[in-house]
Amino acid sequence: MKIDVRHIAKLAKLRIPDEKLGQMEKELSSIVAMVEKLPELTGSTNLLDPNNTMELRKDEIVPSMPREDILKNAPKAAAGCFIVPKTVE
C-alpha cells in the first residue's frame, strides 16, 4: 500500500523536502509493514484501564507559576504575552 507522505506531513505540520520524500516513504512503508502484523480482533474496546481509576485532584485555588518565569522560555514575548506572526489582515 502506498502511503501519501505529503498528506501525512501536512497533517503533522512537518515539511519534508522533495529530495527526502522517497526515503521517508520507504522508511514509513517498512515500519507500517511491521506494525500491520496484527490479528483480527472483534469485541468492544475499553480505551481506559479499568484498574486505573484516575483520581482527579481537588479543584482548589493554589498559586500558579509566575508569568515572567513562564515567559523566560518564550522565543518572543512582549507586555506579558507571547508574540506570534500576524494571522489576521
Next chain:
Amino acid sequence: MKELHQYSATELSALLREEKVSATEIAKASLARIAAVEPTVDAYLTVTEEKALANAAAIDAKIAAGEELGALAGIPIAIKDNICTKNVKTTCASKMLGDFVPPYEATVMERLNKAGVVLTGKVNMDEFAMGGSCENSFFKATKNPWDPTRVPGGSSGGSAAAVAACEVPFSLGSDTGGSVRCPASFCGIVGLKPTYGAVSRYGVVAFASSLDQIGPMARTVDDVELLFSTICGRDPRDATSHQYTYEKAARDLKGLRVGLPKEYFGEGITAEVKAAVLKGVKQLEALGASVVEISLPSTDYALSAYYIISSAEASSNLARYDGVKYGYSGRRDAGLDELYLTSRSEGFGPEVQRRIMLGTYVLSSGYYDAYYKRAKRLQQMIAAEFTEAFTKCDIIATPVTPTTAFKLGERCADPVQMYAGDICTVTVNIAGLPGLAMPCGYDAGGLPIGMQLIGPKFSENRLIAVAKSYETAVGGFAVKEM
C-alpha cells in the same frame, strides 16, 4: 583500596552518617570521576558542578549543626535530560529544547531534593526518549563503558553509562518501551521500570503518556530500592499516580514460582543471551524457587501494538512544539503556518519526525480503526494473558534484549531492525507491569547480559527481593574497571 566514587549510595550514606567522609568530599570525588571518564563515555549533557558543591556544602552544614538528614543526603545523582530540573537546562537531547530551562521541578526532583540528593548533572538520551541506542541524541552519542566502540543502549543511555562508569552511584531514567531496562542490561547494571502509576510523571517530558514511567538505575539492588522508595507514591499533579508506599518484602525464595514464557526464548534471541538467562534462572532454583513453563501467546504482536500506541500518543503530545511558547522557533516573517512548519521540521531530528509521521498516519481518517483501535484491543489481550500467567507463577523471567550491546552506527540505517531490539521489554509497558533488569552473565566478548524479572502490578518489592537474593548469591555484580 576502594575509591570514593566506587561506593554505592547505601555505603556512602553510612559513611556520611558516621562522619567518616563529608558530602563535599563525596561530591568532589564524583565530579573528579566525571572529569576523568567523560572524554571516553560522553554521558553528560550538563554538569552542574557549582550547584552540586553548594548542595553538598549545605548538607555538611546540616551535619555540623546536628540536624536530621534526608534518606539520600549527600548522594550524587545523574538525571535523564527529559526530567525537568528547575533552573537547570532540560533538553530532551533535542535541538527543539536545546535552550529550555524549566521554571519548575518534576515531582521526582522535589522528592529527591527533599531527601537531600546532590544533582551532578543531566545525562544524554535518544531525542525525546525515542530509540534504543542513545545515538538519536541531537548532541552526541554516549559510549558503553564496557566497550566504548559500542552503544550503551537506550533511550536512557546516559543514565546507564554514568552509573556503570562510576560517575554516580545511581541515576534516574525513563521507560516507555524498555528505555531503563535495555541500557541497564547493555551496561551491566540494575534498572527498574515501575508499575504504571507507581511514580509521578509530572515534569517528565511526555512521549507516550499511557506508557511512560520514570525508573531508578544503580549498580546494586539496594540502591535501586533506596531510590525507588524515595520517588514512588501518589502525586495530585499526576492523576494516574497511585496511593502507594513501598514496603520491603521477605528475601526468602522458597516456594517462589518462576514462570518461563517460551515466546521470549525463541527466534531472534542469541544463544548466549538465552543460555545466560537460563543459568540465572537455575540460580534462582538453587535458592529455593521452582520453575513453571508458561505461555504468553500474543507476544508476537506486542511490537506492532507498542509502535502504534506509542507513536500515536507521541504525535499528539509533540503537537505542542509550535515555536511559540517555548523551544526552537523557526521563520517568523511568513505567517503562522510557516512558523509551525519551520520550527518543527528544523527542531525535531529524523527519528522523532518518523514517529510523528507514523503516529499521524495510524490516527488519520480511515486508518484509526485498522491500527489504533486494534492495537488497543491487543493491549488488553496482552494484559489479560499476563494476569492469567500470574495465577500459575509469582514472577516471570525473560531476557531483556535479544543481543548484547551492538556497535555504534550498526543499526542506524534501519529503523525496523532497531525497533526489533525492544521485543522483550515492550509487553511490560503495554500491560502496565513492573519489570526489573539485572546482570546475569557475559557474552564471549565480555559484554554484560541482562535478565528481566516481571511481576504483577505493584510487586516491585517482590522483584527487588528476588534480585537482591540473586545478587547476594552470585557475590554482587561486576563493575567495569575504567
